[in-house]
Amino acid sequence: MDNWNDLRVVLAIARARGLAGAALGLGIDHSTVFRRLNALEERLGVRLFERLAGGCYEPTPAGALMVTTAERMEDEALALDRAITGRDHRLTGRLRVTSSETLAYRTLTRHLAEFRGEHPGITVELVIENRILSLSRREADIALRPIRPRESDLWGRKLSDVAWTLYGSPTYLASRGGPLSGPAELARHSVIGWEETARGILAADWIGETAPEAAVVFRTNSLISQLVATRAGIGLALLPCYLGDGDPELVRALETPLAEMSGELWIVTHEDLKGTARVRAFFDLVGSGLAAERGRFEGQGGAG
CATH class of the missing domain: 3.40.190.10 (Periplasmic binding protein-like II)
Structure with missing residues (x-):
């Protein structure tokens, strides 16, 4: 095995349990995933996945071993990426933020406009997603979550209760x-x-x-x-x-x-990214702005 891209294909198929989902995650077409998997299995002389009914792909023992190795390599690559990004002191570049649709619709966008006015060099990518995205895997740099984070490698603070x-x-x-x-x-x-x-x-x-x-x-x-x-x-x-x-x-x-x-609203990032200038600026301006609206989140304003 001398090609990380081969391992990425195997990992993507295992996670998606099929070729279509793997292709979507990798940003390539279905036929390319199919060809690369077949070529890899032929080169190694071993079957990596069992093709089950309904198009489901289940790793064989050899495939499971490769998936485990790929996950370790991915973890190391992501850790390196976070470590380098965590030393970035520039107030420029991309900042990927995830939020629920309700928060973005009613409150968050106003604060993002203020943030953009203060930091025009930072491009904000807002991912509207009600599921919990992985900050360890850099699916987002910052998350506004409706629950207290359980992951030990995350860092953040509670902004408010939510009524x-x-x-x-x-x-x-x-x-x-x-x-x-x-x-x-x-x-x-x-x-x-x-x-x-x-x-x-x-x-x-x-x-x-x-x-x-x-x-x-x-x-x-x-x-x-x-x-x-x-x-x-x-x-x-x-x-x-x-x-x-x-x-x-x-x-x-x-x-x-x-x-x-009664719920909660948290702002969190990965602990490796808390020193990044873009992340600190977002916490300071947007996080503090949302926290200042605690009364609205806690239902103290009454009906409109």
């Missing part, structure tokens, strides 16, 4: 007897919920446990789509207060935020 409650349009609530006195009253309302495949999302689980199945009349995996549906009067939605309170077309259907739905 949630139920919202509706004034017209809808007027037609259905006004605000709720408690979550149990969802049974007499139309409810906007999540797709049935959404599991492990706190808001989706709460709706699933609290609202009767028959009450859920509209489902979407996007909180912004839930917001728009609530504006249209389709029903009530469970939204973070910084999203719902800031919308003039919505009011709180339940005045008090739900204690069991």
